[in-house]
Amino acid sequence: MQPLRSRSIEVDDDGVQELFRQRGWTDGLPVVAPTPERVEAMLAWAGAAPDHVVGVETVKERALTAEKVAVNAVLAGCLPPDFPVVIAAVEAVCRPEFLVHGATASTGGCAVLLVVNGPVRQQLGMSSAHSVLAGPDRASVCIGRAVRLVLRNLLEVRPGELDRSTLGHPGKLSWCVAEDEEGGLPWLPLGTERGVPDGISSVTAFAASGPRQVMNEWTTDPAEVLTTVVAEIKATMLHYSIWAGNYAVMFPPQLRTVFHDAGWSKADVRQYVYDHAVVHRSDWERVGKRAVVSDRNRHVEYRALPAPEHLLVISGGGEAGGFAAVIPPWLGPKSAAVTAGVGVCFEC
Amino acid sequence: MVTVLDPSFGEDADAFDLPDRPVSLVGATVGIISNGKANTRPFFAHLARLLREEWGVAEVVLRTKSNYSAPAERSLIDEAAHWAVMFAGVGD
Numbered sequence: 360m361q362p363l364r365s366r367s368i369e370v371d372d373d374g375v376q377e378l379f380r381q382r383g384w385t386d387g388l389p390v391v392a393p394t395p396e397r398v399e400a401m402l403a404w405a406g407a408a409p410d411h412v413v414g415v416e417t418v419k420e421r422a423l424t425a426e427k428v429a430v431n432a433v434l435a436g437c438l439p440p441d442f443p444v445v446i447a448a449v450e451a452v453c454r455p456e457f458l459v460h461g462a463t464a465s466t467g468g469c470a471v472l473l474v475v476n477g478p479v480r481q482q483l484g485m486s487s488a489h490s491v492l493a494g495p496d497r498a499s500v501c502i503g504r505a506v507r508l509v510l511r512n513l514l515e516v517r518p519g520e521l522d523r524s525t526l527g528h529p530g531k532l533s534w535c536v537a538e539d540e541e542g543g544l545p546w547l548p549l550g551t552e553r554g555v556p557d558g559i560s561s562v563t564a565f566a567a568s569g570p571r572q573v574m575n576e577w578t579t580d581p582a583e584v585l586t587t588v589v590a591e592i593k594a595t596m597l598h599y600s601i602w603a604g605n606y607a608v609m610f611p612p613q614l615r616t617v618f619h620d621a622g623w624s625k626a627d628v629r630q631y632v633y634d635h636a637v638v639h640r641s642d643w644e645r646v647g648k649r650a651v652v653s654d655r656n657r658h659v660e661y662r663a664l665p666a667p668e669h670l671l672v673i674s675g676g677g678e679a680g681g682f683a684a685v686i687p688p689w690l691g692p693k694s695a696a697v698t699a700g701v702g703v704c705f706e707c
Numbered sequence: 708m709v710t711v712l713d714p715s716f717g718e719d720a721d722a723f724d725l726p727d728r729p730v731s732l733v734g735a736t737v738g739i740i741s742n743g744k745a746n747t748r749p750f751f752a753h754l755a756r757l758l759r760e761e762w763g764v765a766e767v768v769l770r771t772k773s774n775y776s777a778p779a780e781r782s783l784i785d786e787a788a789h790w791a792v793m794f795a796g797v798g799d
Contacts, residue, residue, distance in 0.1 A: 430712045512714040514716070
């Protein structure tokens, strides 16, 4: 393997945590010391040369190398088998359409949500069940945190520096979920729907606002379940941002049963939401935004989705409970969800 | 003792020098790059008036980015090279 290029620092065993805290190299949680041996183990597992460019952040024109990403993955607590997922995630957020500079600097305060698909989920012991949106297992927490530390340490996305979030939300610390692909047909995994070949693992990165939980346990009609979901999306359009973009919706097993029993695919869900998640400019009047409604624009219609395929339908959650989560975009079409293969480029 | 690796990009970042600040704005051309959000319009209009009336600025050039979440386009950066001072960025 090529020699590592990162500057090395000698520190007392007891001084590692203080060193990283003082330099601003941690999110505040304890870190794993990024020794050369641990970083080399990460790179070796992924078969990545230290100078391999994982992605380029175009505003700063910074090439993020596998070595630097690996250092931060070690810091975050990742184990070597996690590293290919971290690489794929960093590749995804560096794609121009993700607009990582805008998403991470914005006052809007979104987080990077990662959705993992494919066999790597089982290999890493990732859970798609209880508390799926809140870091249910080691790998999910560490992979999400690794991306956060990459942003922090390689792109200066620190609160008050590049990160100008007015409020932010808890997902910014770490937000990675494994989709429940075993939860029942006819639903296809998100990665498959987005063009990833069967048997290939993938990561979909999405610049996401905080999740809004909804509940409907009193119907077996899929249209009624989605009426509840659409009501939350429309509320978000009025209370937060009216602009169309990617939205994500997560359904647990109990609600998926409603769709499966009725023969509704993910495509059917997307079409329903596209057709019904519509508001008018005049609707802003009843939520305190009269100042931006005029006679000229009051009848203008706004859809949550530019097209049905912009809805990310994700399976996940514990077996009991008729809860779903609506996860709005950071800001309409400014950032697009991006899917990258784990250990493979399926678009090359 | 343990050896740890620097996780930051700092060592590879290109350094650059800040220019000297002008001592006066009298007769200068000053540029303003708005991010295009609605509240920037009255804010920068007021700033432009102050620059002209109280600071003796000869010309205020107001430009707007095409995407408020992305950096200014190349043409605006090139134009800014002709300004003595530039104001850029209002959060919201």
